[in-house]
Amino acid sequence: MRPKASLAVAAALCISLALAACGPNNSSAGGAQNWPRKGKPVELIVSFAPGGAVDTAARLVAPILEKELGTNVEVVNKPGAGGQIGYTALTSAKPDGYTIGATGSPSVVVSPLDKSRGAKYTRDSFQPLGMQVIDPAVVGVAPDSPYNSLQDLIDAAKKTPSKITASTTGIQTGEHFAAVDIEQKTGAKFALVHFSEGASQATAAFLGGHVQVYIGSASDVTDLVKQKKIKLLGVMGEQRSEFLPDTPTFKEQGVDVISATARGYSAPAGLPAEVATKLEAALKKAIEDPAVESKMKALGLQTNYLSADEYKKFWGEQEETVKAVLPLVAKK
Amino acid sequence: MDVVNELLGGFAAALSPQNLLFAFIGCLVGTLIGVLPGIGPVAGVALLIPLTLNLEPTSAIIMLAAIFYGTAYGGTITSVLLNTPGEAASAITTIDGYAMTKKGRAGVALTIAAVGSFVGGVVATIGLVIAARPLGSLGLKIGPPEFFGLMVVGISLLVALAGKSMVRALISGVLGLLIAMVGIDPVAGAPRFTFGSDRLLDGVSFVAVIVGLFGLSEILMTATGGRNHPLTPGMRGLLPTRTDLRRSAPAILRGTGVGFLLGLIPGMTGSVSSLLSYGAERKFSRYRDELGSGAVEGVAGPETANNAHANGALIPLFTLGIPASPTIAVLMGAFLQQGLTPGPTLFTEHSEVAWAIIASLFIGNVILLVLNVPLVRLWTAILRIPEKILTALILLFLVIGSYTINYSVFDVFVMILFGVVGLAMRRLDIPLAPLVLTVVLGPLMERSLRESLDISQGSFTIFLTRPLTVVLLVIGVLIAASPLLRLRKPAALNEDPET
Numbered sequence: 001m002r003p004k005a006s007l008a009v010a011a012a013l014c015i016s017l018a019l020a021a022c023g024p025n026n027s028s029a030g031g032a033q034n035w036p037r038k039g040k041p042v043e044l045i046v047s048f049a050p051g052g053a054v055d056t057a058a059r060l061v062a063p064i065l066e067k068e069l070g071t072n073v074e075v076v077n078k079p080g081a082g083g084q085i086g087y088t089a090l091t092s093a094k095p096d097g098y099t100i101g102a103t104g105s106p107s108v109v110v111s112p113l114d115k116s117r118g119a120k121y122t123r124d125s126f127q128p129l130g131m132q133v134i135d136p137a138v139v140g141v142a143p144d145s146p147y148n149s150l151q152d153l154i155d156a157a158k159k160t161p162s163k164i165t166a167s168t169t170g171i172q173t174g175e176h177f178a179a180v181d182i183e184q185k186t187g188a189k190f191a192l193v194h195f196s197e198g199a200s201q202a203t204a205a206f207l208g209g210h211v212q213v214y215i216g217s218a219s220d221v222t223d224l225v226k227q228k229k230i231k232l233l234g235v236m237g238e239q240r241s242e243f244l245p246d247t248p249t250f251k252e253q254g255v256d257v258i259s260a261t262a263r264g265y266s267a268p269a270g271l272p273a274e275v276a277t278k279l280e281a282a283l284k285k286a287i288e289d290p291a292v293e294s295k296m297k298a299l300g301l302q303t304n305y306l307s308a309d310e311y312k313k314f315w316g317e318q319e320e321t322v323k324a325v326l327p328l329v330a331k332k
Numbered sequence: 333m334d335v336v337n338e339l340l341g342g343f344a345a346a347l348s349p350q351n352l353l354f355a356f357i358g359c360l361v362g363t364l365i366g367v368l369p370g371i372g373p374v375a376g377v378a379l380l381i382p383l384t385l386n387l388e389p390t391s392a393i394i395m396l397a398a399i400f401y402g403t404a405y406g407g408t409i410t411s412v413l414l415n416t417p418g419e420a421a422s423a424i425t426t427i428d429g430y431a432m433t434k435k436g437r438a439g440v441a442l443t444i445a446a447v448g449s450f451v452g453g454v455v456a457t458i459g460l461v462i463a464a465r466p467l468g469s470l471g472l473k474i475g476p477p478e479f480f481g482l483m484v485v486g487i488s489l490l491v492a493l494a495g496k497s498m499v500r501a502l503i504s505g506v507l508g509l510l511i512a513m514v515g516i517d518p519v520a521g522a523p524r525f526t527f528g529s530d531r532l533l534d535g536v537s538f539v540a541v542i543v544g545l546f547g548l549s550e551i552l553m554t555a556t557g558g559r560n561h562p563l564t565p566g567m568r569g570l571l572p573t574r575t576d577l578r579r580s581a582p583a584i585l586r587g588t589g590v591g592f593l594l595g596l597i598p599g600m601t602g603s604v605s606s607l608l609s610y611g612a613e614r615k616f617s618r619y620r621d622e623l624g625s626g627a628v629e630g631v632a633g634p635e636t637a638n639n640a641h642a643n644g645a646l647i648p649l650f651t652l653g654i655p656a657s658p659t660i661a662v663l664m665g666a667f668l669q670q671g672l673t674p675g676p677t678l679f680t681e682h683s684e685v686a687w688a689i690i691a692s693l694f695i696g697n698v699i700l701l702v703l704n705v706p707l708v709r710l711w712t713a714i715l716r717i718p719e720k721i722l723t724a725l726i727l728l729f730l731v732i733g734s735y736t737i738n739y740s741v742f743d744v745f746v747m748i749l750f751g752v753v754g755l756a757m758r759r760l761d762i763p764l765a766p767l768v769l770t771v772v773l774g775p776l777m778e779r780s781l782r783e784s785l786d787i788s789q790g791s792f793t794i795f796l797t798r799p800l801t802v803v804l805l806v807i808g809v810l811i812a813a814s815p816l817l818r819l820r821k822p823a824a825l826n827e828d829p830e831t
Contacts, residue, residue, distance in 0.1 A: 081533030193786040196518035204598035210475030
């Protein structure tokens with residue numbers, strides 16, 4: 001057996017043993033206190049297709065949640081409409097703790113704000129339980145590009161507005177918001193090209209020289225950096241990324257733009273307090289599990305646990321940014 | 333020779349009993365997934381990834397890759413036997429494949445498809461071994477404007493699919509474009525034709541459309557007495573004759589070329605390859621006038637293209653780390669979960685794994701051939717099931733298949749709706765193939781057009797200043813205009829049962 005796999009098994013065993021030892025003491029009477037009822041599974045809705053980053057993370061977390069909660073956790077994929085189908089299913093489920101879901105921003109933040117999408121939920125329909133991952137956005141150019149710093153690029157984009165092409169991974173994605181935010185704060189103007197099929201299409205167009213600037217997630221470029229196929233100019237995180245220690249942040253370079261894709265877990269609003277507490281504790285255990293963390297790291301994703309309250313605050317902040325930028329994004 | 337040594341090392345690893353077993357299981361499971369309508373390669377590979385997490389990385393990837401190209405063959409089986417495509421890329425095979433079944437030549441169709449798949453797969457893998465790097469960067473040369481040019485060539489093949497009446501073909505094609513318009517506008521983000529339903533924001537599921545259009549409408553046609561003898565359980569001639577083989581050879585050659593080249597281009601799907609290969613047969617085959625009435629070329633071409641595409645699409649993954657299609661993206665996820673990053677670094681950091689996987693592609697294609705030729709007899713035995721039971725079974729498959737696309741009942745209703753649409757079209761003598769062509773190519777064409785215009789900031793000169801784009805556009809226009817210019821007589825004036 002490979003070392004990684006045996007580590008995972010060992011970790012899982014430890015947790016299950018610990019749980020077996022303290023399990024029976026927790027039992028008490030009453031509806032919410034009795035949650036979860038033995039044999040009644042908890043459904044974890046993933047609003048994206050199987051195999052993607054959100055799905056992978058959820059499937060890594062699920063087995064540990066199962067052990068923590070003492071009942072089955074079933075990952076259910078409800079993909080479609082950029083997450084809207086799954087988010088609708090999540091928020092219209094009964095808030096009894098038997099339905100939770102993976103929530104990713106900006107998709108979960110944007111969809112209710114853009115009226116034309118007709119989403120049946122709002123920010124308040126969700127009760128955040130905990131955040132797992134934050135993946136900051138980056139800006140890069142070809143290795144032989146004349147631009148060597150963020151300032152070079154911004155100066156050029158001011159001098160020749162709407163001439164420098166820059167990729168996004170689709171309309172109203174995190175990258176799109178980031179690009180508009182940069183334009184707004186610096187006065188630069190890019191020719192944005194939206195690759196609606198996502199990061200792989202954008203990467204192909206960038207590597208083929210069809211767009212000059214690549215705007216994407218840190219997790220998508222770590223390998224390109226290793227291959228020396230991209231020159232990163234800045235990362236839009238609060239701090240430098242663990243995976244890209246040599247890339248300065250935007251803030252370091254005097255551009256106040258923070259942009260990141262964040263993924264966490266939420267329940268429909270109105271969860272009984274006891275259930276919420278149990279779920280939050282179980283999620284914290286699962287997200288911070290060393291085996292899960294190392295698997296996530298292998299995927300180029302940095303685990304960054306935030307408690308329910310912190311996640312809620314983070315969500316609110318992202319909503320503010322999106323609200324400010326949305327009119328500019330929706331116009332075109 | 334460095335490459336030869338490393339490849340031989342790869343063969344040594346891939347031929348271990350354990351890895352052989354996994355390649356075999358993968359091919360078998362893949363074939364079964366392909367047979368079930370709806371569960372295409374994407375869902376198939378994704379759902380099986382968790383089962384492979386505790387395997388050795390090499391074994392896990394070998395099995396998943398085998399599932400991936402196994403589905404490319406499996407989808408053929410139901411297309412040929414039941415007129416119900418098992419997965420999207422086999423939709424076009426139904427036309428001549430099912431016509432062959434009605435002539436009692438189902439065995440020949442399936443055998444030729446297996447041989448074609450084998451040739452396409454092996455040639456594409458040889459390409460991967462000898463010229464992966466230059467071919468990988470060739471694919472990158474295709475930017476949005478060139479992609480648009482390719483799509484214009486593809487859409488222009490509609491004239492080749494027209495059959496008796498160009499007007500009817502255009503009705504069908506435009507209907508397909510309309511269906512393709514449903515959903516969120518890929519560039520401006522505005523919902524189109526969604527009638528306020530968020531179910532339609534992603535557009536209409538293509539698999540539900542074709543499963544309804546071909547599969548359900550076939551059953552309805554039979555039930556309403558439109559077809560005399562829907563399923564002739566003809567077992568005659570399981571093996572292709574020498575004539576069949578001679579006629580298939582050029583089609584397999586063309587299919588390999590089309591599938592392999594399109595497979596290199598990021599963003600192209602296997603359905604495009606099989607459609608364009610069918611179009612190429614309609615345009616260039618010596619027996620083009622027989623196409624539609626059960627010509628072996630109509631099976632050999634698209635099925636070869638489909639598999640050449642599936643294997644060719646691995647080149648951008650191995651050389652650049654770019655998943656060229658949704659299925660490859662899922663496969664890439666499997667690599668990552670095993671701690672392997674696909675791309676050039678794979679060959680420097682885990683070269684033994686990389687070469688073992690490549691060697692297993694050859695082995696897998698052989699297994700697929702060995703597995704499927706004897707199984708043809710078994711598959712064709714399906715046709716011996718009494719018609720009443722078979723019809724019920726097919727209906728069951730259609731419903732399950734369309735449900736499992738997104739695990740949503742909505743898609744089942746889409747399938748039923750398009751079953752009725754398909755019935756109407758058959759009754760009105762409107763061909764189905766142009767609709768499939770435009771449903772597949774329409775969104776890709778729109779996307780690449782608008783990406784190009786984003787790059788040029790709205791100027792159409794971008795299509796005139798890039799040589800490859802100009803060449804492609806000229807070819808497209810010439811094909812589209814060929815009936816007017818009378819470069820050759822309009823196709824198939826004789827009886828064409830599909831129209």
